[in-house]
Amino acid sequence: TQLLEQSPQFLSIQEGENLTVYCNSSSVFSSLQWYRQEPGEGPVLLVTVVTGGEVKKLKRLTFQFGDARKDSSLHITAAQPGDTGLYLCAGAGGSSNTGKLIFGQGTTLQVKP
Amino acid sequence: DTAVSQTPKYLVTQMGNDKSIKCEQNLGHDTMYWYKQDSKKFLKIMFSYNNKELIINETVPNRFSPKSPDKAHLNLHINSLELGDSAVYFCASSQYPANIQYFGAGTRLSVL
Numbered sequence: 001t002q003l004l005e006q007s008p009q010f011l012s013i014q015e016g017e018n019l020t021v022y023c024n025s026s027s028v029f030s031s032l033q034w035y036r037q038e039p040g041e042g043p044v045l046l047v048t049v050v051t052g053g054e055v056k057k058l059k060r061l062t063f064q065f066g067d068a069r070k071d072s073s074l075h076i077t078a079a080q081p082g083d084t085g086l087y088l089c090a091g092a093g094g095s096s097n098t099g100k101l102i103f104g105q106g107t108t109l110q111v112k113p
Numbered sequence: 114d115t116a117v118s119q120t121p122k123y124l125v126t127q128m129g130n131d132k133s134i135k136c137e138q139n140l141g142h143d144t145m146y147w148y149k150q151d152s153k154k155f156l157k158i159m160f161s162y163n164n165k166e167l168i169i170n171e172t173v174p175n176r177f178s179p180k181s182p183d184k185a186h187l188n189l190h191i192n193s194l195e196l197g198d199s200a201v202y203f204c205a206s207s208q209y210p211a212n213i214q215y216f217g218a219g220t221r222l223s224v225l
Contacts, residue, residue: 030211042117042203042216043156086154092211098168099144099210103156 002027004091006104013079014112021074021087021107029091032065032072033101037086079111116140117217119204125223126194133190134220136204144168145187146205146214147179156203162187163210194224 005024013019023032031050035043047056049065049072056063060083062075072089086108090101117138126132138145146169147159161169162181176192191198204217 037154041218042205044216045213048213088156090156097211099146099161099163099207099212099214100158100169101214106154106156108154 002029002091002102004089004102004104006089006107008107009105010108010110012110012112015081016078017111019076019079019109021089021109022071023073023089023091023104024071025091026070027091028069029102030069030097031092032069033090033092034063034072034074035088035090037088037106043086043088076109079109081111081113084109084111115218117204117206117215119202119217119220121220122218123221123223125225127225128194128196130194131190131192132194132222133188134202134204134222136187136189136217138185138204138206138215140206140208140215142206142208142215143184144207144210144212145181145184146207147187147189148203148205148216150201150203150219152200160187160189161210168210191222194222196224198222199224 033048034046037043047063052067052069054065060077064073088106089104144163146161150156160179165181178190181187201219203219205214207214
């Protein structure tokens with residue numbers, strides 16, 4: 001069974017601080033996605049990483065896929081209150097390329113002004 | 114126009130009842146999904162249909178039955194509702210399996 005361990009589960013920081021969220025597994029994933037979910041809404045895709053060692057940047061957000069494609073991290077620089085939300089990592093699992101996503105437990109981020 | 118729309122947004126019902134949640138996507142996608150998000154925000158795939166054919170069927174009680182009348186619709190019917198069915202149910206769609214998934218806003222089901 002493929003599992004993704006996401007940490008930390010909760011993070012409360014002050015505006016301007018940096019933070020990193022981790023997503024780890026013992027399984028290899030063909031790709032890994034990061035989503036952000038606002039209260040009362042569905043998850044919205046932020047980025048997909050596909051190649052081992054890949055780094056992608058989205059403004060103040062930096063995403064990295066581990067060399068072995070088993071782990072990923074999301075780093076936010078100078079967090080803003082608008083970054084508050086639930087962050088989810090999801091690995092593309094299954095050998096038959098069915099579109100099945102294995103989600104981590106999520107990280108609830110609160111950025112205080 | 115909402116890309117993936119679910120109805121209803123909220124559903125409060127008694128144990129033992131049967132209820133349905135509807136999902137429609139106007140993106141022209143071939144693949145649709147149902148997910149369950151529990152009270153701890155953990156999101157888990159339940160079913161997936163590609164071109165009206167079931168391709169993912171996770172370990173879900175057979176009280177849950179998905180139905181796809183056409184590529185743009187995937188409904189979820191739940192029989193004999195139980196307290197543990199209380200959760201937020203999300204519908205999603207993608208162009209084809211393994212492509213980017215777009216999620217609806219969710220249906221919050223509360224079983225009393």
